[in-house]
Amino acid sequence: MNSSNNDSCSNSTSTNNSIGGRDLGLYFLDQARLCSAAAPSAMDEAEAEEAPTELNTINSSGGFLVVSTDKLSVKYTSVNLHGHDVGAVQANRPAPFKRLLYYFEMYVKDAGVKGQVSIGFTSESFKMRRQPGWEANSCGYHGDDGLLYRGGAKGEPFGPTYATGDVVGGGINYASQEFFFTKNGAVVGTVYKDMKGPLFPTVAVHSQNEEVHVNFGQKPFDFDLKTFEAQERLKQQATIEKISLPPNVSYEIVRSYLLHYGYEDTLNSLYMAGKSTVPPVSMNQENGFDEQDLLYALSQRKTLRQLIRNGEIDAAFSRLHEWYPQIVQDDKSATCFLLHCQKFIELVRVGKLEEAVKYGRIELSKYFSLARFEELVQDCVALLAYERPMESFAGYLLEDSQREVVADMVNAMILSTNPNVKDLQGCLHSYLERLLRQLTACCLERRSLNGDQGEGFHLHRALNSTMKANS
Known part of the structure; x- marks a missing residue:
């Protein structure tokens, strides 16, 4: 991000970080709550059915x-x-x-x-x-x-x-x-x-x-069902691989993902690796791909992501106040709430419980009366009640995935300050994620046409099986 962009952000007193009047940060509040639910992979749909x-x-x-x-x-x-x-x-x-x-x-x-x-x-x-x-x-x-x-x-x-x-x-x-x-x-x-x-x-x-x-499966079958199932999956994969795609489009999609989330170092490595082997591909005209929008504030977004991933929430707050004060000016916003929660969580993580209690009384207590924040506040405070908080019901807050939610939120909020942004939904998801969401929707629709018969679509399983097939 150049100095002119930085100045324009710092001098702005407010920005409309909302979708349809809804605080953009609330999307990530929902994501944080989802982490508390039991993971669907814990019991596969097929395993849950009575046979x-x-x-x-x-x-x-x-x-x-x-x-x-x-x-x-x-x-x-x-x-x-x-x-x-x-x-x-x-x-x-x-x-x-x-x-x-x-x-x-x-x-x-x-x-x-x-x-x-x-x-x-x-x-x-x-x-x-x-x-x-x-x-x-x-x-x-x-x-x-x-x-x-x-x-x-x-x-x-x-x-x-x-x-x-x-x-x-x-x-x-x-x-x-x-x-x-x-x-x-x-x-x-x-x-x-x-x-x-x-x-x-x-x-x-x-x-x-x-x-x-x-x-009925109480003993091994004569027929090798596992091999037959693997062959069926390979048939599906072969059908997918027959679909024609523009040359090197995957390179640009991955590149846009790295740009969207501010992974500048990985982006540079990708550039160096493909410099001599990948011919340039332009997605701009056909797909609405705007290079400048994705380059917006790249350096600042990278810095803030690294700080949050390292648990340095005070430093992240400080940089936000310096670079994008409009994002953190409303202390009752979902953005500030999640940052304060993460600061509290980091104190618990390193065993500074007295400091966590003090911080909670000052910063988290203001959210107790706000219904939309109540559930997550209670989970944060509950961490103090356990000798091994990681093993408690609120242990999900100490997972690295929780840091990622907060880092993604800050990244999206910064993208939303771009004066050229036309669709705030684009700040939430990269082009790659939008493609994967469309893939999921298509698979679910196909399943519904078969009377909801067949295995449910699990993106992580599909990606893992593809990686195994290619290894």
Whole structure:
């Protein structure tokens, strides 16, 4: 930032740091509160879902079969006479759907007289005296003929027959919206899943002495599900990589990120690394990329970020009063509040508890009566009550991520003082982050079109898997 910009900021007595009348700093107050919530990654969506664990002995064609006491084996005890005396049984729960794949297996202990065993998926209203696939909203792979049945009496060529000693599996690929079936550890085939609503893993027996054992994951599968899942993710990645992008656009996006957050040293390293290998790319005209706006106050923003990251809040306050007094002139603003909180937190971090108490009485007490600040004030003060505050419920305040929230807030507030800024939302997020937010929105929309089936989109997991694939 040149001296003329610095002078214009210092001489200004006020600035409109708000979005729609809302204090820009309140966005970061919300971010600070989010840190107190349990991290979503602590329990993945897929892990939180209840999966099938056994067969449902209540809803089954009990007159034709016997289910073992462990509810994992089925034996046909009658003599089949027609198509309505099938021994079908569903799992006790529908297949979980907030994941990439679901899968279960069936071991054919005895194919009986006719080998009319089958595996598939059925709806809750399925007629249990019928084979899966013979009725609407059901799909089944049958052992006696190797045909696939999808809601009708006529099957379609699909795979090999199976009999005594074979292990057959059925699964759902939520990403491709397909059923897939396996035999003895190998994929037999896939078919489009044109069924909606909850689907129950289902097995059926239909001739004398037929017996099957079901594996819902209580023991290792014959089929290598992890490898299959990894292959499916690679397919998705390959599809993404086919998308054409302007040459070296990623270089400019990363560069704009570093400029936005004031990472001047890293920016210089990036420049030196790409000086001889990356041809210049201009994003200005097509994407509204304004180089001057991102260069605004770069040196000052870098200095303040380093101070806050080092816990030197007094020095940061001093520089703000010197360079951008309008940002800290309202002591009741979210910006001042978060800076005072961080000063208090830093004192607790280094064990200066008496000084923290004194600082809290002087600087934090003024926020007790302000409802929007009450929750965070209470968490800050609570740090004093614990011998090991890092292990307390308020320990999140001592994480480095909390310093980053405050540093990002100061960075955004400085960007908002630029007289040329047209959209204050642009002060909150870099171009890279806006792209990632759009990516997240698109993934969520795609999932909603599939009835919210499939794994939720987790940006950190997606980025980590990409890095592993490229390593």
